[in-house]
Amino acid sequence: MDGSALPEVRSTCPYCGVGCGVLLRANGQGGLDVRGDPDHPTNRGRLCSKGTALGETVGREGRLLAPRINGVTVDWESALDTVASRFSQTIAEHGPDSVAFYVSGQLLTEDYYVANKLMKGFIGSANIDTNSRLCMASTVAGHRRAFGSDTVPGTYEDLEQADLIVLVGSNLAWCHPVLSQRIQAARAQRPEMKLVVVDPRRTASCDGADMHLQLRNGADVALFNALLAEIDRTGAHDPEFLTHVEGAGAAFAAARSTDTSVTGLSPEQIRAFTDLWINTKRVVTVFSQGVNQSTSGSDKVNAILNCHLASGRIGQPGMGPFSVTGQPNAMGGREVGGLANMLACHLELENAVHRQVVQDYWQAPAMPSAPGLKAVKMFSAVGAGNIKALWIIHTNPAVSMPDADAVTAAIKSCDFTVVSDITGATDTARLCDVQLPATAWAEKSGTVTNSDRTISRQRAALPAPGQARPDWQILAEVGRRMGWSDAFTYASPADIFDEYAKLSDLAAAQGRDFDISGLSGLTPDGYDRLEPTRWPVSKTRQGGRFFADGQFYTPSGKAQMLALQHRAPAAKSGPRFPFRLNTGRVRDQWHSMTRTGKSPRLSAHLAEPFLEIHPQDAAKQGFNPADLISVRSTQGSAILRVLITDAVLPGEVFAPIHWTNETAPSARIDALIPSFTDPVSGQPESKAAVVALSKFRPGWHGFAVSLNQMQPATDYWALSRTTSGWRTELASSDAPEDWAAYARTLIGGAETIEQSLCDPARGTYRFAFYREGLLVGAFFAAPDTLALSRDHLADLPGTDGNAVLSGRPAVGQPDPGPIVCACYSVGRNTILTAIKDHGLSSVDAIGTALSAGTNCGSCRSELADLLPDLILPVVAA
Structure with missing residues (x-):
């Protein structure tokens, strides 16, 4: 079917908490065309680079398509019976606090609501927490x-x-x-x-x-x-x-x-x-x-x-x-009580009246009277054997939690673990006993709430692949099989939303702020047509701001100002660990890259993990640009590419969080982070670890491109997608005994024609492998960091690979250079050439000439950085 004949579906972007509206059109071939919704009040048609590339991140590749128990594919009946019986058995033998759910801001509000109801109202424990604990x-x-x-x-x-x-x-x-x-x-x-x-x-x-x-x-x-x-x-x-x-x-x-x-x-x-x-x-x-x-x-x-x-x-x-929140439905999770210390609709877990209101409404057998275990303590309890059954939903704590190696060991040691996710190929999913295939963003139906309290619909634009099911349905079915059939009889997300909206009316009667009772009683068609709506939504109030009237929700009705003093970060720097490590995101990637990592253009901007360090510190340490360095903390170690910049202060360094065992095992940054937490919120301190730095001195450096996904076995490697396959940086202490055999195995070049350019005396090796006249892949190795046109090479697999072993474009062949503008795939060299040839003197002029910086604008500062190199000398002359 021609995709242009299919209708556009209004939905919401699955990335940050801004909550942008998107228009989705299935292309009839399993893919998706995406554009910003001009009628959504949040973005009015705007999208960032990640949102613009959403269509490149869907599809069946890497998807978990059927339930698995201990790696063996089973039917849903077997999987659900196993989950329900093991949780029931654990509760019967060890009590409700021996089980836990660890959920995610990727869940829709309806999913979150059912998970919270099942754990707090029916299992009777508050041991449900979320990866939103790590961000807000x-x-x-x-x-x-x-x-x-x-x-x-x-x-x-x-x-x-x-x-x-x-x-x-x-x-x-x-x-x-x-x-x-x-x-x-x-x-x-x-x-x-x-x-x-x-x-x-x-x-x-x-x-x-x-x-x-x-x-x-x-x-x-x-x-x-x-x-x-x-x-x-x-x-x-x-x-x-x-x-x-x-x-x-x-x-x-x-x-x-x-x-x-x-x-x-x-x-x-x-x-x-x-x-x-x-x-x-x-x-x-x-x-x-x-x-x-x-x-x-x-x-x-x-x-x-x-x-x-x-x-x-x-x-x-x-x-x-x-x-401003980090995840698409961090706010929705807060509203339904997805945190271990809250109840739904902003009711208080430790308030006996509030507990009774919720218990009566749910007709629940038991309600916890004290907060459950927050994320860091939850995984500590797993490691100590106190949590014996754990269900992880749409998150990757083996990568994202602080002291990630200890979390990995805890999950591995747990008596019974379940993961619900769209893929089984995450660091966490590989550790679990049961894997349940869940629907992904473009296959889901429900609601999310953004950072300014606007509730928006997510709507399915693609069919669920294989046997994937919505999370609310999986959770409800387990609840029924655990003996609570009447409480989990939902037929659709609309049923859940209606129950939730009616509960908010009871919460408002208790003097709480959260009230969407005006949305209760929606018909299925009314729910499906729901427009973006900012809460509260009641008979007396619609949206707006809070607190200008001086009315607050404290017992006295007055706001509370707190007497506060500066407290230094928990980790103390010193001679052994002199640098303070800040962590964060890069422009075009999201969390552990299970979605954005599928997009070649998003992967092209910063294709390798790195560590920013001030020039003064780099000089003292003897670091040169692009060196590989070892980063050590009391928790673990990493190997990263050095980026020397005065964007950081002396004594401070910065590394992004996105790389995993799937993409760069030596760059799992949360393996460096200790599990210190805020005493009030339980949120980990993820931006102030202390580390030591030293130069990593491998015996050789390598770079490879291939049509096939590579599986290196080296001290350091970093893998990313390209338009024609994959690219990887490598480095290792030990050299292969047979370079040609190593390169062929790495690239997947069986039954291919080999070309090589090798100088063993200098330690340089270059191999290219062809099948039916087309390049399968190429491998380069040398004792030092390789000077290659990497972005040019990344586009060559699947072509005739003309002059690939030279490592640079042939004469007259353009090399766009590293991507600067991901929205329009505009490279650095293309921009510099246009600046020089056309006398461009502003970021807006670059945008007019090349479109770079005219969509989401997040590359504008980088475009500005390119101008002085060519413009200022002309001005000086």
Whole structure:
């Protein structure tokens, strides 16, 4: 069937918590065409590079298509019976707290709701936690301490109505690009609008910022205490609003006693920031993982909230603190009680009345009265043998949890483990007893909630492959088989949503903020047609902001300001581990790359794991550009490619989190991270480990391209997709006995014609393998880092491979160079040539000539970096 004849389906992007609308059209061949939804209020047709490439990430490749028990394919009846009986048996022998669910912000709200109901209401344990614990639990804790509820006060419109945006620990340009686009568009219309970035690292978000405060890692409380003290000293507090606030006096006193030198900022820098903030009424402070992922993350959140509460800058247009979440449905998980310390609809687990409301509504046999185990403690309990049955759903904790090697060992040792996922080829899935095939994003139907409380529909555009089933259906079926048939009789996601909406009415009657009772009673057609809707949705209220009226959800009805002091990161640097390791994302990849890693253009931007280090530190360590270095912590070790840059401060280094055993086993960054957590939120400190660095000195370096997926067995390797197959970087201490045999085996070049160019005296080896006149793959090795046109070589498999062994394009053949703009696949060399040949002098001019930077805009800072090299010498002349 011609795909153009198929209808477009309105859905929601599965990546970050921005929650962009997408239009999906199946192409009739198992693929998908994707474009931004011009009618969705969040993005109005915009998409980032990841969203633009979504169509390249679907398909059957690597999919888990049938249930498996101990690696053997079985039918659903056997798999579900096994899961239900093993969980029931474990509970009968060891009690409800001997089992646990570890779930994910990739779940739809309906999936999350059923999982929470099954664990808390019927199994009777609170041992359900989520990988959202790793990204925004400190925000939840901060909101609850200050507001009495996990309420996001503002809306995305505030980002456009503010006169000052402060980004704190948020690389919005790369991690939430569509929001960054909205801010940049607003700044273009109102040039007086200011942007400040607070981050130990210079990121793409600093491009065009009016101020970058490059504070020391972990010093956010000290900075915002300095602001709070100045608010108090200058009389910039709001006396009327403070009548709705408790704790202001103690918070001001603590702020005045703060030693701001721990920030590493000069008094002049701090004064410039506080003056700008205080003298600008409409301020939005946006914060993300740099704030949350800390042993003082909850205090960092409350330090920001203190400033907005003290000055009354909250709940009004263009004013307020604003948390942006990392996962597509982190908010939905928070709303249904997917965290170990919460109940559905923002009801409190430790409140007896709230528990009774939920238990009565569910007609549940038992409800836990105390919080369950949060993520880090959950896996510690697994390792200790206290959790004996574990169900992991759509997440990869063997990679993403801190102290990842210990988590891997814990999962491996657990008596009974289940994973529900779209693939069995993850570090975690390989460890589990039962693998259950779940539907993927484009096959699911349900709802998600984004960072500004907007509920959007996800709709299926593709049929489920093989025997894959929706997560809510798998969970409900296990619940029925465990003996609770009446409680899990859902026929569709619409049934679950209706039950959830009706429960929110009972929560609102208890004085809670979350209320979508106005959406209860939807018919299946009404649910299917549901438009993006910001909660609350009730008979008396639709959307809007919170707290401008001074009404809060604490027992007293007043907001709480907290007296806070700076606490340094838990890991202490010293002579053995002198560097502090910051971690984060790169522009075009997502989590552990099980989706984005399928896209050649997303893999082309940064195809290899790396470590950023300041030039001063690199010189002291004797590191040269592109060296491989060993990174060691008390937890583990990694090998990474060095990137020398002043984007990081001296004494601090940065590494991205995305690589796994499937793509670069030596670069599993969370194997370096200790399991220190925030005492309030339980969120791990993922940005402040301490490490030692040394040069890794392999006997040889290699590079290979192939039509076939390669499986290297070397000390270091990093694999990524290309338009014509795969590419990999390699390095190892030991040389093969037979280089030609090694290269042929690596590339999968059986029954091929070999070409070679070897110089054993110099230790250089080059091999190419052909079948029926087309290049199957090529392998290059040398004692030192190889100087090759890698992006050119990556495109050659499947072609005649003209001059492949030269390692560079033939004369007259263009080499686009490394990808800079992933949206339009524009390479560095193409951009530099256009700048030179056409006299381009601005990022906009590059966009006009090549389209680069005109879609999501997240490459604009990199485009700007390319201009001075060619333009400035001309100006100087």
